[in-house]
Amino acid sequence: MSEYWYKEAVIYCLDIETFADSNGDGIGDLRGLIGRLDYLARLGVTCLWLNPIHPTPGRDDGYDITDFYNVDPRLGDLGDFAELLHQASNRGIRVMIDLVVNHTSDEHPWFQSARSSPDSPYRDWYIWSESEPPDRFQGMVFPGEQRETWSYDRTAKAWYYHRFYDFQPDLNFANPRVREEAKKIMAFWLQLGVAGFRMDAVPFIIELTQPGKEPCPMDFEFLTELRQHAQWRRGDAILLAEANVEPDKLPVYFADAGGSNNRIHMLFDFMLNGRLMLALARQNPESIIDALRDTPELPRSAQWATFLRNHDEIDLSRLTAEQREDVFEAFGPDENMRLYDRGIRRRLAPMLGGDRRRLELAYSLQFTLRGTPVLRYGEEIGMGDDLALPGRNSIRTPMQWSPSTGGGFSDAKEPIRPVISGGEYGYEKVNVTAQRHDKDSLLGWFERMIRTLRESPEVGAGTCVHVDRKLPPGVLAHRADGTTGTMLFLHNLGADDVQVDLGDLYGEANDPNEVFGDSDYEPVGRLDALDLAGYGYRWIRLSRSPGT
Numbered sequence: 001m002s003e004y005w006y007k008e009a010v011i012y013c014l015d016i017e018t019f020a021d022s023n024g025d026g027i028g029d030l031r032g033l034i035g036r037l038d039y040l041a042r043l044g045v046t047c048l049w050l051n052p053i054h055p056t057p058g059r060d061d062g063y064d065i066t067d068f069y070n071v072d073p074r075l076g077d078l079g080d081f082a083e084l085l086h087q088a089s090n091r092g093i094r095v096m097i098d099l100v101v102n103h104t105s106d107e108h109p110w111f112q113s114a115r116s117s118p119d120s121p122y123r124d125w126y127i128w129s130e131s132e133p134p135d136r137f138q139g140m141v142f143p144g145e146q147r148e149t150w151s152y153d154r155t156a157k158a159w160y161y162h163r164f165y166d167f168q169p170d171l172n173f174a175n176p177r178v179r180e181e182a183k184k185i186m187a188f189w190l191q192l193g194v195a196g197f198r199m200d201a202v203p204f205i206i207e208l209t210q211p212g213k214e215p216c217p218m219d220f221e222f223l224t225e226l227r228q229h230a231q232w233r234r235g236d237a238i239l240l241a242e243a244n245v246e247p248d249k250l251p252v253y254f255a256d257a258g259g260s261n262n263r264i265h266m267l268f269d270f271m272l273n274g275r276l277m278l279a280l281a282r283q284n285p286e287s288i289i290d291a292l293r294d295t296p297e298l299p300r301s302a303q304w305a306t307f308l309r310n311h312d313e314i315d316l317s318r319l320t321a322e323q324r325e326d327v328f329e330a331f332g333p334d335e336n337m338r339l340y341d342r343g344i345r346r347r348l349a350p351m352l353g354g355d356r357r358r359l360e361l362a363y364s365l366q367f368t369l370r371g372t373p374v375l376r377y378g379e380e381i382g383m384g385d386d387l388a389l390p391g392r393n394s395i396r397t398p399m400q401w402s403p404s405t406g407g408g409f410s411d412a413k414e415p416i417r418p419v420i421s422g423g424e425y426g427y428e429k430v431n432v433t434a435q436r437h438d439k440d441s442l443l444g445w446f447e448r449m450i451r452t453l454r455e456s457p458e459v460g461a462g463t464c465v466h467v468d469r470k471l472p473p474g475v476l477a478h479r480a481d482g483t484t485g486t487m488l489f490l491h492n493l494g495a496d497d498v499q500v501d502l503g504d505l506y507g508e509a510n511d512p513n514e515v516f517g518d519s520d521y522e523p524v525g526r527l528d529a530l531d532l533a534g535y536g537y538r539w540i541r542l543s544r545s546p547g548t
């Protein structure tokens with residue numbers, strides 16, 4: 001039995017507005033999601049992460065909030081949200097929400113008040129400068145879409161700071177009242193029953209910005225405070241943070257100098273994400289091996305969250321220029337597939353040319369490497385992208401449920417975003433209903449894969465170590481050891497069939513057997529002549545601890 005539920009979780013990330021529309025207005029809603037919980041339960045996911053659900057003008061897909069204590073009326077109301085929590089819990093599914101407190105929408109009443117007068121009680125909730133800051137054109141997160149990080153507000157007659165778009169003014173976390181408010185927001189949703197938060201933009205929340213002062217001091221203590229507060233309110237609540245920083249800067253997000261995990265529980269593994277993409281592009285596992293070697297040791301209750309795709313571009317900025325070029329060439333050859341000079345705005349299936357073997361390989365790798373897997377909606381059926389849509393919207397198209405008009409997402413003539421239609425990835429071909437009727441479908445594969453993973457709790461809850469042997473090029477062997485036993489994994493990133501000798505592990509094995517793989521291989525025998533097809537993968541249970 002594991003002490004930490006999140007180490008054995010399978011997290012499914014979705015945006016309610018593009019998932020399922022129950023009332024025909026073209027916008028996905030809470031009732032629609034409730035109607036699809038059985039689908040998610042069958043898929044085997046144990047936790048949902050909902051992209052922002054709060055009232056919003058929708059200029060950054062909900063990451064611009066006007067009321068932290070409510071649900072956007074287009075999605076439903078708080079009653080529907082409570083019902084979602086209840087129905088999900090009945091199916092053993094927890095629900096996490098996005099906590100986006102680095103900034104608000106500029107339409108938020110706090111900002112409206114703040115800008116209206118220097119005497120406003122909210123003036124100090126934001127970050128102002130009386131004169132034009134010298135670093136006005138530095139630190140933009142969205143180059144090409146964002147011109148500056150300090151903008152002049154005519155009403156306020158002052159400059160305000162915004163790490164992201166100009167309609168997202170940063171909150172001032174040097175102000176104790178803002179810190180208290182963030183805790184209050186957290187407590188509110190915990191009281192309703194959420195399991196925790198995906199915390200947006202954490203490095204920017206804790207930076208104590210002052211005009212012209214880079215780098216600014218970082219207030220890591222605030223993370224300790226937040227963690228404490230969350231856990232006083234709900235003991236098993238978790239914080240899952242987005243902190244896309246250099247690996248050597250990560251330990252302080254998990255722990256203070258004492259080294260125990262008293263800050264963030266889980267961090268997205270951006271480093272592994274980039275290296276996974278590189279390994280897939282080069283058909284060579286070297287970069288994954290580097291990632292496993294280079295990452296800092298984690299305190300006991302801390303955990304990585306591992307992902308291939310999310311709702312943003314794939315960020316390749318931590319790769320070298322040469323590595324990035326290789327990934328671009330393989331997966332984003334056209335300018336239109338790229339974004340912000342650093343990323344790719346595509347879904348995985350089209351990136352891999354729709355090659356089912358490589359898709360399985362990629363997801364088998366993601367789910368068996370260290371950490372808790374996070375799966376983005378639609379990936380389980382191999383959805384495509386719509387490069388005609390601007391920016392990141394290319395990968396934010398509605399879920400494809402069926403071959404009926406609108407892809408079963410909505411009856412409305414004009415859904416919030418067009419459903420992908422026609423061609424290899426259109427809803428007519430790629431949809432849940434069709435894959436339900438086909439036992440060999442990608443969806444069926446995901447269901448079996450996730451079920452097998454959940455029978456292998458040493459993945460996630462245990463260690464993840466590269467098995468360093470002389471193996472054919474292209475092959476990665478890694479193992480997961482935990483209190484429940486040991487799993488061994490082989491992945492062939494190359495196209496050629498090979499044979500792998502891991503006979504020296506046989507001494508530790510206890511009736512080893514294969515639990516999952518890309519095809520029916522010969523029984524594993526003494527582990528000294530393991531066949532592995534091009535792009536093949538094998539999950540081998542080496543041993544099971546008695547009594548677990």
Ligand code: NOJ
Nearest residue numbers: 060063100164200201312
């Ligand atoms: C990170 C989110 O993932 C992204 O979608 C958003 O635009 C920014 N934070 C700003 O909130």
